[in-house]
């Protein structure tokens with residue numbers, strides 16, 4: 528497979544010499560990895576899986592996601608084989624299977640949810656992984672009541688707005704092969720964690736864990752106990768990347784479309800913006816982007832990109848233009 532000659536400027540610092548940890552692929556080269564992987568989704572299914580404003584279609588699934596699901600499935604199969612061999616070797620007959628965990632990171636509004644849903648559906652169709660669960664990190668945000676009390680409402684999505692202890696406990700239980708592990712749920716409608724609502728994850732073959740900060744590393748507490756990073760539990764990680772100006776446009780466009788749809792619901796946290804003038808609503812979206820999400824992208828999300836095993840770089844039309852895969 529040819530290496531890509533022209534990496535995007537934004538990824539330049541990763542390459543340019545033989546010591547770059549990544550190998551870059553054009554989408555044409557990447558699509559070749561698909562080999563004889565059959566298309567297992569229909570146009571209708573893809574339409575159902577995509578988020579508002581995300582134009583992913585069967586061509587994009589063919590170009591990008593079939594190869595990716597083939598690569599991931601190879602990882603899953605080999606980790607399952609290794610697990611079985613170690614179990615026999617160490618005579619660990621009572622040890623239960625542990626799920627393969629895939630982390631998906633990237634900015635707010637970059638399209639993580641669509642990628643996660645499409646991948647989950649494709650991976651379910653591989654023999655090694657019929658059971659795939661998807662959990663998003665927003666359920667692990669502190670409830671608005673706590674964020675307000677701690678003056679963190681305009682830091683939603685920043686590391687301090689998540690209950691990291693609960694995230695680590697959740698992932699550690701999943702990795703230990705425990706049955707019926709609960710993850711808290713979040714509603715974009717109420718803009719808050721849903722009290723008493725949980726998603727139960729019961730020993731899947733694969734868990735996809737998606738959220739802006741999943742590749743975050745934290746400072747080690749001085750002299751304190753060393754705690755793991757969320758990504759220590761990942762077997763494979765993906766960063767969805769795009770030009771900052773494009774993500775900005777997608778965020779504002781999505782907000783304006785939600786204003787005509789979801790915000791009309793009186794239960795929506797943003798209901799008040801359904802009634803105001805278009806320009807005023809646009810200004811609100813700009814402010815949320817500039818003061819919260821863009822800052823978070825600069826300070827906490829983009830710096831984690833070099834930690835990913837795979838970077839999917841999107842162009843202005845939301846379609847993936849380059850793929851960077853960490854060399855083994």
Ligand SMILES: Nc1ncnc2c1ncn2[C@@H]1O[C@H](COP(=O)(O)OP(=O)(O)O)[C@@H](O)[C@H]1O
Pocket residue numbers: 578579633634635636637638639640641715716781785789797
């Ligand atoms: N205010 C909102 N009301 C309803 N749905 C929303 C709102 N904000 C975001 N969403 C939806 O929530 C999902 C997650 O969005 P986000 O966290 O920005 O990640 P991404 O765009 O990378 O998937 C998307 O499907 C998006 O369309």
Ligand SMILES: CC(C)(COP(=O)(O)O)[C@@H](O)C(=O)NCCC(=O)O
Pocket residue numbers: 635663664665666683684685737738739740815816819820
């Ligand atoms: C809930 C989010 C932090 C995303 O969280 P994630 O699912 O990635 O953990 C984000 O959608 C958000 O609400 N950001 C705060 C600013 C805003 O309203 O856009």
